[in-house]
Amino acid sequence: MGNWVINYWLSVLFLATWLGLNVFLFVHAFLSYEKADKYFYTREILGSALAWARASARCLNFNSMLILLPVCRNLLSFLRGTCSFCRRSLRKQLDHNLTFHKLVAYMICLHTAIHIIAHLFNFEHYSRSRQATDGSLASILSTLSQQEKDEDSWLNPIQSPNMTVEHVTFTSIAGVTGVIITIALVLMVTSAMEFIRRSYFEVFWYTHHIFIIYFIGLGIHGIGGIVRGQTEESLNDSHPHRCAEFFKQWDNHDSYCKHPRFEGLPAESWKWILATGILYIFERILRFYRSKQKVVITKVVKHPSNVLELQMSKRGFSMEVGQYIFVNCPSISYLEWHPFTLTSAPEEDFFSIHIRAVGDWTESLIRAFEQKHSPMPRIEVDGPFGTVSEDVFQYEVAVLVGAGIGVTPFASILKSIWYKFWHADHNLKTQTAGHATLNFDKATDILTGLKQKTSFGRPMWDNEFSTIANAHPKSVVGVFLCGPQTLAKSLSKCCHQYSSLDPRKVQFYFNKENF
């Protein structure tokens, strides 16, 4: 338990803050609509469903604002770069950007459900009180617009007893945009399910771009002002606490109380999403600009198991170990960008990626490069973007575990170590066999004497971890994985198990890359 806390305390703190803000916004909005005098008459018809709808709307605005931030890759890279003096654990949080994006998405789905259910009740209550003939306050309020035809006289959007809720939904901006953006949300979620995303990336990629419809719809969702409250002026001269019980006399000329006047709530969603929307647009423009820079392909290598290596160069491109780039090939598809880890070292004068044929796009790319008699296709590159492997040199001891094509980030690291070995002074430190278990001199992050012997087959992790723990009893060990989830679970468990409770003794920090 103690090890879990050491590894995850910052994540827990961050999530607790986010959840806390959600709860606070929800409760604050709920109480505001449930208690305020401005909505006294509205509540007379709608009951608590008004507060539920508005509170969930507030949370929807908040989370819609947040959801764009974790996918601003360039912004995150910038933060990672400027925070190089920050604690390692702080920068590790930036690796979990996709996890946070998904959590926020789930919260949006939850609040969408609450919001829609609450509004279904609201519409039903409006409809019932419009059709009611019992002379209750609710029915009087609903017929207010019949006496005067001013803009501020009506409360109930259902203007006649024959109007159905379906009709109101599709003749109001809020209704139409609500239906459209909810359908967009459902489509985005179903195409982003892990199974679909991993197996049919293009479906996910293209469908997810309907978030544009979601955000535009969200921005204009509230401009109709269907949710109405009493005006300030009307509250002053005919306060509901005084006048509500005398509603039967509102028509009388000599009555102390006049008809209440109402105004619609202005749209507020756009205020929440404008800033991050602009930030995201800027991010996309930046990506586009970076991608337009010319990429020169210097070497193409075909490896066994249908793996293609592309060596390229681009003006002004500089990378760190283990970073990744997004690649686009306009002759295959104009719109698709696919991520690939860089397999070259920063010391080399080119950058390279290894591509394995796993789907339509990768197979087309490999086939295009195999054509001997046609010109090579043009490639566009965006990046590089940082992932956790940048931190590998910050650890005294690093254990790198790569499975299958997941060895690619570690190829970059090992090559970089090789170059550092050849260009650096010789401080002889031995390395153990098995994986690249390396010792670093903490003052300079250069290491030497790489004697790498590879073993074959699946390692027995318990043995490996206990050996490392015994060999480096006082070190901080970084364990880096690029591979499947099951391997992540066993490695993560070993990290917790073999980390000492004493912070001065051996500590294993587990880092996992994901795309």
Place this chain on the structure above:
Amino acid sequence: MGQIEWAMWANEQALASGLILITGGIVATAGQFTKWGFGAYSIAAGVFVCLLEYPRGKRRKGSTMERCGQKYLTRVVKVLGPLSKNYYVRAVLHLGLAVPAGFLLATLLGTACLAIASSIYLLAAFHGEQWTPIESKPKERPQVGGTIKQPPSNPPPRPPAEARKKPSEEEAAASAAVSGGPQENPVLVVDEVV
């Protein structure tokens, strides 16, 4: 998008639509909305759609991840024959199930989502896809340490087993021709600048 099996996405969409229909139906029935009869229908339709869509079909290429506990429903769905196997039938069925729920606001969203699922199933059917059940295989016990074998005797890049039977002088000549460095290629590499 040649390799995409649309049915897989249609399945996720239909399952989501089923849940939305059930939710909308419960709201309308519990709240005793006007025309709540459509809500009651929607619950029944939603449950049927969920049960039909829960067992994931087998992918044509690669392994398919089963949903938790789906093997019990797979047996039932298999029995339905062309109703479950043929995606044209599923597309028409879903469209038909969706229409009555469209008359009530609470279940309207379910109608829209199920109609979209129906059209994706239609697309899948055009592409000749069909639903094949996932049969369960006996579980292999993982052997700890069993995968550790003798290392190969030659350094990378290693051609596949058949090519290794070629005379070794060819390989030696090829590797000698290419300049040294961390990467040695058995096949000549073309340097091209775009």
